[in-house]
Amino acid sequence: RHLAFIDFGYSTAVGPKTLVSFVTNKNTIPYNWCAFQLSLFIFFIISELFVLSAMAYDRYVAICNPLLYTVIMSQKVCWVLVTIPYLFSAFLSLITTIKIFISSFCGYNVISHFYCDSLPLLTLICSGTRDVELIILIFSAFNLISSLSVVLVSYTFILVAILRMNSAEGRHKAFSTCGSHLTVVVILYGTLSFMYIQPKSSHSFENDKMASVFYTLVIPVL
Numbered sequence: 001r002h003l004a005f006i007d008f009g010y011s012t013a014v015g016p017k018t019l020v021s022f023v024t025n026k027n028t029i030p031y032n033w034c035a036f037q038l039s040l041f042i043f044f045i046i047s048e049l050f051v052l053s054a055m056a057y058d059r060y061v062a063i064c065n066p067l068l069y070t071v072i073m074s075q076k077v078c079w080v081l082v083t084i085p086y087l088f089s090a091f092l093s094l095i096t097t098i099k100i101f102i103s104s105f106c107g108y109n110v111i112s113h114f115y116c117d118s119l120p121l122l123t124l125i126c127s128g129t130r131d132v133e134l135i136i137l138i139f140s141a142f143n144l145i146s147s148l149s150v151v152l153v154s155y156t157f158i159l160v161a162i163l164r165m166n167s168a169e170g171r172h173k174a175f176s177t178c179g180s181h182l183t184v185v186v187i188l189y190g191t192l193s194f195m196y197i198q199p200k201s202s203h204s205f206e207n208d209k210m211a212s213v214f215y216t217l218v219i220p221v222l
Contacts, residue, residue: 002082003051007220010044013037014115014216021114034116035101041115043093045192045215049143050085052185053150057081059181060154063174064161092139099132100125113209115216120208140192148189155182184222191215 017037021027029037061072096118104127113120118136122129155178162174191211 003048003055006044006048006051010041010048011216011220013040013044018114029111029116034111034121035097038100038116038118038121039093039097041117042096043089046089046092046143047085048188049147049192050088051082052181052188053147053154054081054085055181056151056154056185059178060157063158063177092143096132096135096139099135103127103129103132113212115212117208117212144189144193151185151189180222184219187222188215188219 014037017029017033058073062069065072100118100121103125105124106126108124111120112123118132122132125132158174158178162171165171165174191214194211
């Protein structure tokens with residue numbers, strides 16, 4: 001339910017405005033709405049990472065410890081696994097958006113993207129961007145590595161448990177349970193890693209636009 005809400009949230013933050021720009025051929029966005037769009041997008045995309053990792057842990061418990069599932073994944077634990085990502089995402093969203101929009105922007109105001117994202121906005125800032133770049137780099141790496149570690153460890157145990165199953169039907173059921181989740185994880189982590197953890201010298205906003213389509217439109221559809 002929360003994953004559906006998050007997907008709806010960040011696709012709505014980007015999609016409708018993009019469609020309006022296509023229809024009216026007027027590719028402009030007000031300053032305040034740009035800040036609001038950025039804060040919403042960061043909030044939802046970070047929440048998605050940690051909710052997906054929580055879902056990986058949930059699948060690990062369901063497949064590897066089915067008899068203890070209701071005890072381990074109690075309502076209280078589930079709410080903690082959802083609430084902490086929301087609070088952490090809200091904090092990062094606010095600090096990144098505020099740091100960017102209290103900076104001085106140059107006269108050139110064309111964003112090299114189809115929505116307000118942090119990296120294209122940094123190129124428009126006249127004042128020093130070192131602090132903001134460090135915040136984005138450190139937290140992007142932390143978010144990707146920590147959440148992906150949970151996913152990888154969970155699926156390692158799941159794979160071992162599936163291979164130990166004697167029943168072919170049981171193995172098929174376990175794989176089909178994880179298939180859709182794993183597909184989304186691969187696309188999301190792949191595109192985000194491509195965009196945010198590549199060397200500055202090889203960074204291209206044209207490639208970013210193509211990659212962004214996957215997690216703003218393709219993943220919510222999946």
